[in-house]
Amino acid sequence: MPRSSTARPRIAITVGDPAGIGPEIAIAAAASREVRAVCEPVLYGPHSAAALAGFPVGQVSAAAGQASYDAIVAAVRDAQAGAVHAIATGPVHKEAFAACGLPWKGHTDLLGHLTGSPRAAMMFHSEPLRVVLATVHVPLRDVSRLLTQALVEDIITLTARSLPDFGYITPRLGLAGLNPHAGEHGLMGDEDDAVLRPAVEACRARGIDVQGPLPGDTVFLKATRGAFDVVVACYHDQGLIPVKLLAFGQSVNVTLGLPIIRTSVDHGTAFDIARQGTADATSMVSAITLAARLASARLASSRPASGSP
Known part of the structure; x- marks a missing residue:
């Protein structure tokens, strides 16, 4: 079904490393009034209590690295297919990436690889x-x-x-x-x-x-x-x-040079305060709202001018 001209953009939110603060700030940001006013947030990666139980809090692990990688891949795939209009990513852990054999040091080089940029x-x-x-x-x-x-x-x-x-x-x-x-x-x-x-x-x-x-x-x-x-x-x-x-x-961390819109937080996984209910979601809110603004502008520029067939 075609989207209406007033529809809000859909923004993929990857939760980052599930052993860190990524899932909790992603959930908080997705539920915030500021985010809901400008987009439809869609969470990617483990974020329920049951899903997070398999990842020891505050510990580097290959499983956590793989889970954060899988969420990024899924979000990029959906962005390339047009199912979402931008991606806002939670923080990943470089050591966890390395632990599961991934060669990338973080989001920037991985996203360049996934999009062929x-x-x-x-x-x-x-x-x-x-x-x-x-x-x-x-x-x-x-x-x-x-x-x-x-x-x-x-x-x-x-x-x-x-x-x-x-x-x-x-x-x-x-x-x-x-x-x-x-x-x-x-x-x-x-x-x-x-x-x-x-x-x-x-x-x-x-x-x-x-x-x-x-x-x-x-x-x-x-x-x-x-x-x-x-x-x-x-x-x-x-x-x-x-x-x-x-x-x-x-x-807000923004990746330039990609065919898709990607923003992220300006901080790391903060293992020391993970799942304590004290993590500040402000940067994630900023990342999502900027992604929504960029996506809305791109959507507007792609719509036919008023009166066009």
Whole structure:
């Protein structure tokens, strides 16, 4: 049966690792007034008391890793088939993934694999600051090697192409430098001048409004004061420390570059407080409502114009 033009989008909510807080925040968020007002939530993964009994609370296990993986696969399958319009994911545990033999370090690389996306990137979206990561879950010693000009160009281009979906029609990007003072013209490392600067120049030549590399100790401050709509960070902690300092619990993890909409919480599995009734569902609510907003906009743009046959 065709959906009416006023129908709310259906949002898949995966519960994440069943040994952590994912199931309880997913249930709480799905039942919240804010979520029910903007979408039809659909839970994926073990979340009933009976289903959760098979997963010891707060413990890494292959079974929990497999269950969280299976929920993601099912949600992606349904999103690709149009049965749901977006996915909001609960936190998974990387060690549990590894325990059941999965090669992926988390959602971003797994979702890229499942959807056949050649390049996916992690963005943290919040009111005071938006950050995209050029590299994600890799050891710090490997960051310099992985930061090629081609990668940085791809991430900048993907970010500029994606930001209009979030209301930034002509986005302004700032690229954080890798080294202190963005290398100080080679005095503190040559990656900024040899890799990052040429990537910025190439993107600017294609019409992208991007500046950098800029010193990492000031670029985020400039962004919060309105100089940039988003900052591209070179590595995980460089980007996530400022956004979590400013908006922990309210920021949303968004995967750019996928054919489907995917959002997530800005925190981990919190094994230490799992099933104690104290977990805060605010970030999950934010993730679901942002997914619903993006899905509603996409649905609206795909409907025939008024008066069309």
